[in-house]
Amino acid sequence: MxxxxxxxxxxxxxxxxxxxxxxxxxxxxxxxxxxxxxxxxxxxxxxxxxxxxxxxxxxxxxxxxxxxRHTLAAAGAFVEHARSLSGEIAGSVRIGLNSDARFLRVAALQTGLAARHPHLDVSMLGGSTGLNLPALRAGRLDASFISGERDDSDLVLHRLCDEHLVVAAPRAKRLRASGLEMSALARLPWIFTSPECAYYKAMQGIFQAHGCEPLRTLMADQEDAVLELVRAGAGLGIVRAGLIDGDNDRACELPVAVPPVPLQFAYLRARAGDAVIGALVAVLREVWGLDGAAAPVPAIRVVAG
Known part of the structure; x- marks a missing residue:
């Protein structure tokens, strides 16, 4: 064997x-x-x-x-540790993505990893927070970008920035929707994300504060899909600020305050001493400026178990 x-x-x-x-x-x-x-x-x-x-x-x-899985992980750790003794980081790392590559600074991350650790095989795998967390725990991912607050005792979390959110509506419905009370907005069709998604929780929060529930028309678990459905007139949705292209876009922003959610980088606390994870995090911190004076939030939070 x-x-x-x-x-x-x-x-x-x-x-x-x-x-x-x-x-x-x-x-x-x-x-x-x-x-x-x-x-x-x-x-x-x-x-x-x-x-x-x-x-x-x-x-x-x-x-x-x-x-x-345990045997493969142990074999990989053995090789990684042996190479780390000579100062070389090698092996593979699988990173889960939950948003578009530009926002996550994927190109800069890969460029930094390739320059510093040319023998490290990097895979960037698309997904969502709701899909990536189970994959992380099952060992199918080594680390992942996730959105939203977490208090999971088994995770180490690096807070990267706040994602500012807006309510997106089809431009054709702007005049109808922009002057409505929240209870009336709730009766319009809404494009939901999955309940595990931080955007879903933000949407529920703004309506619960007004004692109402939004009307679900369909569910889409990818941000680009939500925005395209809004543009097509399927309903309203929560998207990240900056994605709507001004007056030329078929979607528009409504003047509704939506609380931001944190973008974080997660890996299992059990792997905090792993050489590959350490190498990845070191480049991540440089790419996101977490070690500089301009860092917008605390760079790392290890959640106590």
């Missing part, structure tokens, strides 16, 4: 599909199938049930999956 067999096992288990697993591993589908077959033969157990809908873990596979 080889470590690459375990990597393939974890990828197939998480993707539930040989094709997606092969794309994730940058290899061929026959190679993925061969790895799984070799691992099952080496262990003497069936790890998956092959179904028309994809690969489903057997009860034995479900039991072995967390052990496989």
């Amino acid at each position: 080889e470590l690459y067999h375990l990597r393939t096992f974890v990828a197939v288990a998480e993707e539930g599909n040989l094709t997606r697993a092969s794309e994730r591993l940058f290899t061929s589908q026959p190679a993925v199938s061969a790895h799984i077959k070799a691992l099952e033969e080496a262990l003497g157990v069936a790890l998956f049930d092959r179904t028309p809908k994809g690969m489903r873990l057997t009860s034995i596979g479900e039991d072995l999956l967390p052990r496989a």
Whole structure:
């Protein structure tokens, strides 16, 4: 049994599909199938049930999956520690994104990592706060950008900035909506995000303060999708300030005060001493100016358990 067999096992288990697993591993589908077959033969157990809908873990596979993840993490930590002894940071790091790359300063982060740690393999993976936090805890992400206040005892949080929010409305409805009371605005169609999203909580907060609930028309869990739906006239929504392009945009801002939410960078507290995480955070702090006098908020908060 080889470590690459375990990597393939974890990828197939998480993707539930040989094709997606092969794309994730940058290899061929026959190679993925061969790895799984070799691992099952080496262990003497069936790890998956092959179904028309994809690969489903057997009860034995479900039991072995967390052990496989732990083994891979331990092997990676061993290599990283050995290289750190010589001052070299290598390995891989998967970073979850929850907004657009420009706002998150992804290009500057990658440029800094590549310059300082050329042997570090960096993956930037799109998602949302609600999806990235479970992936972080399951070991599918090493760190993630998240929005909103958190008091999770298992996380280390670096507060990067405040996200200023606005109520976006279709421009065609501006005259109708801009002069309405909150109770009347609540009766207009609203585009919700998921309940785990900080923008959803901000929206609920402004209406609860006025004793009313907004009318849900549909749910979209990506900021660009919310804004495009607003532009199409589907309803009103909460978006980050600065995304609406003035009078030329098919969306407009309504004069409604929405409290800001913090943008934060999170990783598991159990990995606070990890060399790769340390290297990542050092570049992140430079990119966001967290060590300079201009830092807008405290740079790091370790939540007590």
